[in-house]
Amino acid sequence: MDDLDKTSYQLPELNYDFNAMEPVISAEIMELHYTKHHKAYVTNLNSALEKYHEAETKNDVAQMIALQAAIKFNGGGHINHSIFWTILTPVAKKSSEGPHGELAKMIDRDFGSFDQFKEKLTQASIGIQGSGWGWLGYNKGQKRLEIATCANQDPVSAQGLIPLMGIDVWEHAYYLQYKNVRADYVKAIWKIFHWRHIDERFAKASLA
Ligand code: MN3
Numbered sequence: 001m002d003d004l005d006k007t008s009y010q011l012p013e014l015n016y017d018f019n020a021m022e023p024v025i026s027a028e029i030m031e032l033h034y035t036k037h038h039k040a041y042v043t044n045l046n047s048a049l050e051k052y053h054e055a056e057t058k059n060d061v062a063q064m065i066a067l068q069a070a071i072k073f074n075g076g077g078h079i080n081h082s083i084f085w086t087i088l089t090p091v092a093k094k095s096s097e098g099p100h101g102e103l104a105k106m107i108d109r110d111f112g113s114f115d116q117f118k119e120k121l122t123q124a125s126i127g128i129q130g131s132g133w134g135w136l137g138y139n140k141g142q143k144r145l146e147i148a149t150c151a152n153q154d155p156v157s158a159q160g161l162i163p164l165m166g167i168d169v170w171e172h173a174y175y176l177q178y179k180n181v182r183a184d185y186v187k188a189i190w191k192i193f194h195w196r197h198i199d200e201r202f203a204k205a206s207l208a
Helices: 002-006 027-057 061-066 068-086 101-111 114-126 182-192 195-207
Strands: 132-139 144-151 162-168
Touching (some): 101 144
Antiparallel strands (some): 132 144
């Protein structure tokens, strides 16, 4: 079972309680989102990878191809949520006032101002049809920041961007609290972004 160990992904630990993001995101949503939704992506990713490796040892290319959709969906879900938990911080922590340093400068350069960037990412995220994510990403080749939207759980790295911060607009992320009003959720989540951590993500992305 050594091969299985190599491909076994796990839920990352949260360094805050499920009620930490209240009142912006309820404890009920956080708990379900983490223990049910993210957990399911991890379980299903491990299962798909296990089947993939079995197919690989049998040279069953058709089966390997058939498993790619499950790997993409659940692998993307695991990647996206693993980032999402780390870019949130309780309102009281005061990390939420905005980016500092090089990231702040680059947001001003590439979007005009923080407020313009915020408005663009907000509108892009609200406008996603169906389930998906809105992202701020770093385009390393062009050395610039870009806003991108992704359908389903597609990782933004597939668009050539290093993910810096993202907004999960799947209904599971807000419906219990905000019902059908995605716009209210997207506007509220700006109160709990962990900009000190996002600053660090940008520093790593720009140096890498
Ligand atoms: Mn989600």
